[in-house]
Amino acid sequence: MALIDLLGGSTLGPAECRVLIDNSEVDDLYPALALLEVDADRSSWTTAKLEFDTCRIEDGNWTLADDERIKPWREIHIKAVFGDQQQYLMAGYIRQVKLECPEDQGAAKLVVECQDASLLMDRTHVNQVWAEDDATTDDGQIAATIARRSGQDIRYQGPVFPIQNLNQNATDLRFLKQRADTNGNEMIFLEDALYIGPMRLDLDPQPHILVYAGPDTNCISLSIDDDGHQPDQVQYQLAAETGIQPDVDTVEPDNSLLGTRPATSDATGDFTWQVPRAGRVSDQQARVSAQAAANRAAMRIKGSGELDGSRYANVLRIGETVLVDGAGERYSGRWYVDACTHRFDSNGYRVSFKLLRNAYGDDPSAAASPLAEVV
Numbered sequence: 152m153a154l155i156d157l158l159g160g161s162t163l164g165p166a167e168c169r170v171l172i173d174n175s176e177v178d179d180l181y182p183a184l185a186l187l188e189v190d191a192d193r194s195s196w197t198t199a200k201l202e203f204d205t206c207r208i209e210d211g212n213w214t215l216a217d218d219e220r221i222k223p224w225r226e227i228h229i230k231a232v233f234g235d236q237q238q239y240l241m242a243g244y245i246r247q248v249k250l251e252c253p254e255d256q257g258a259a260k261l262v263v264e265c266q267d268a269s270l271l272m273d274r275t276h277v278n279q280v281w282a283e284d285d286a287t288t289d290d291g292q293i294a295a296t297i298a299r300r301s302g303q304d305i306r307y308q309g310p311v312f313p314i315q316n317l318n319q320n321a322t323d324l325r326f327l328k329q330r331a332d333t334n335g336n337e338m339i340f341l342e343d344a345l346y347i348g349p350m351r352l353d354l355d356p357q358p359h360i361l362v363y364a365g366p367d368t369n370c371i372s373l374s375i376d377d378d379g380h381q382p383d384q385v386q387y388q389l390a391a392e393t394g395i396q397p398d399v400d401t402v403e404p405d406n407s408l409l410g411t412r413p414a415t416s417d418a419t420g421d422f423t424w425q426v427p428r429a430g431r432v433s434d435q436q437a438r439v440s441a442q443a444a445a446n447r448a449a450m451r452i453k454g455s456g457e458l459d460g461s462r463y464a465n466v467l468r469i470g471e472t473v474l475v476d477g478a479g480e481r482y483s484g485r486w487y488v489d490a491c492t493h494r495f496d497s498n499g500y501r502v503s504f505k506l507l508r509n510a511y512g513d514d515p516s517a518a519a520s521p522l523a524e525v526v
Contacts, residue, residue, distance in 0.1 A: 166461035166500035167232040168240070170201070172220045174228070183215060185260075185496065189229060189240045191469045192490040193337060197241050199229055199265040205250070206259055215261045216250050223248060227265050231466050231493070231500070238466040239342040240493055243267035267340045272301050272324035279319040287313040290330055294347060297323045308348030309336040312435045333436075335443020339470045346470070350446070352407040354471050356485050360458065362477030369462035371501070373475075374455050375482050381451040382424040383415045387441035389434050399425065402442050404449035409472065409485040410510025414452055424448070452508040454486060460493065460500030467491050467502050475506070476513075484513040 168187055170177050186202040205215045215221060222245065229240040249262040282288040294307035301323055309331070319326045331338040331347055339346045362370045384404075388397040401423065404413075416422040426444045428437055454475070458467065467473065472485045486506040494501045 166464070166495075168495045168500075169228075169230045169232055169237065171228040171230075172225050172245075174226070175220075177220065180215065180218075180220075187229070187495040189493040190491075191241075191493075193339060193469050194490075196269040197243070197267040197340060198246075199227070199241050199243070201263040201265070203261040203263070204259070205261040206256070213250070213261075216248075221245070221248060221261070221263060229265075231460070233461075233464045240466060241265065241267055242342060243340075244270050246270060268303065268345070269324050269340055272297075272303060272327075273322045276322055277319050277326070281317040281319060282315050285315075287315050288317065289314055290334060290347075293330065294327070297327060304344040306344050306346050306348070308346070309334050310439050312433070312439070314436070315433075316431065333443075334439055335446060337470055350406060350487060351470060352409060352472060352487060357467060357471055357473040357488070358463070358465055359474045359476045360456075360463070360467075362475065364477055368477075369459050369464075370477070371457040371459055373478065375478065376453045376455075377414070377482075378451045378453070379416060381416075381422075381448040382445070383422045385441045385445040385448065386423055386425040387437045388425075388428045389437070397428075400438065400441075402438065402445050404445045404509065405442065406446045406449060406509060408510040409487060409508050411484075411512030411514055413510050414449070414508070449509040450487070450507040452482070452511075453489075454482075454504075454506035454508070456504060458502040458504060460502045463502070466493070467504055473506070480513055481511045482508075484508075484510075 170180070170184075170187070180203065183203045183205065184201060185204055186200070188201075189197065189199045191197045203215050205213055207213050225245045226243075227245055228242045230237045231240050232238075243266050245263055246266045247264040249264070251260045251262060253259065281293060289311045290309055291307050291311045294305045297303075298305040321329065327347065328338055330336075335349070336347050337350055360370050360373075361368050362373050384401050386399045386401045388399055390397070424444075426441050429440070432440075467488060469488050469491055471488055473488055475483055475486050477483065486508045488504065489507050490505040492503040494503070
């Protein structure tokens with residue numbers, strides 16, 4: 152069944168999708184579109200895959216495969232539509248086009264793979280000394296410089312401290328990702344900018360994921376993994392002179408709690424791990440890295456499942472909180488969205504998701520805020 156069969160129909164709900172190539176909607180291509188999948192993950196870039204049915208016609212050309220709109224580096228925008236409301240799924244570029252011609256001629260496919268705006272920042276390898284000798288820089292200045300030369304709007308909200316002896320030997324994209332990982336920052340391409348900064352746990356939550364809620368249920372499945380073998384605090388070594396045993400300092404998670412009580416170990420005694428000190432880094436950088444490790448470990452409760460996207464009637468966004476209802480007092484409440492795969496096919500609009508949490512308890516004061524319309 153072509154994807155157009157479920158767009159706008161009354162039997163499978165209101166969810167639709169829109170695809171624009173070079174800012175023009177490809178209405179005429181929808182009848183051949185069998186699958187559209189958008190994969191968003193905090194640890195990587197947002198990508199998309201579109202699968203079209205294609206065939207060779209009498210003049211020897213191929214439908215779609217010979218279409219001038221479908222070629223690498225065409226700009227592409229993908230949106231989800233719920234009634235009269237449009238919401239952003241991905242904006243970027245066609246990265247790769249694959250023509251698949253199996254033995255069964257009727258099963259021929261054209262697969263179009265896309266990537267968000269990160270693709271533009273991954274084209275040129277850069278060798279640059281950011282700070283040498285007595286000079287210093289910081290991650291805010293680095294982000295501002297890369298923003299100017301890449302033409303990308305970068306919103307840096309991470310830690311800022313003096314850095315010495317820092318060299319870049321990578322594309323701007325990969326270098327920024329290295330720095331974000333070192334500092335425990337998110338690096339997420341939003342609709343209009345690149346966000347680099349801490350987890351945004353204090354944002355207003357997205358609408359409820361409803362589990363076993365009768366006719367209002369929008370969650371097809373939910374699994375929760377509560378891993379108790381994670382440290383409550385993290386140690387790091389302080390700089391020391393040669394021959395002297397280094398001192399250690401200890402940090403605890405400092406992220407906002409997604410619940411009423413922290414998810415900590417109930418075992419007797421301290422639960423502390425130590426992170427290695429990597430190379431010649433300042434005590435401040437070592438502390439930032441340890442703090443990042445402590446905050447990651449605190450997100451010890453993991454959830455995964457699948458949504459009926461038409462019933463949810465919103466795009467579930469990564470890097471934001473969401474409300475879960477129906478999982479009991481311990482596990483209901485606010486969660487952080489780690490990854491989502493949005494899939495439009497003959498079964499409708501489904502969303503596979505991964506969630507994270509650092510606390511127990513359903514906060515009754517948490518309430519979903521209306522989503523602003525995105526056009």
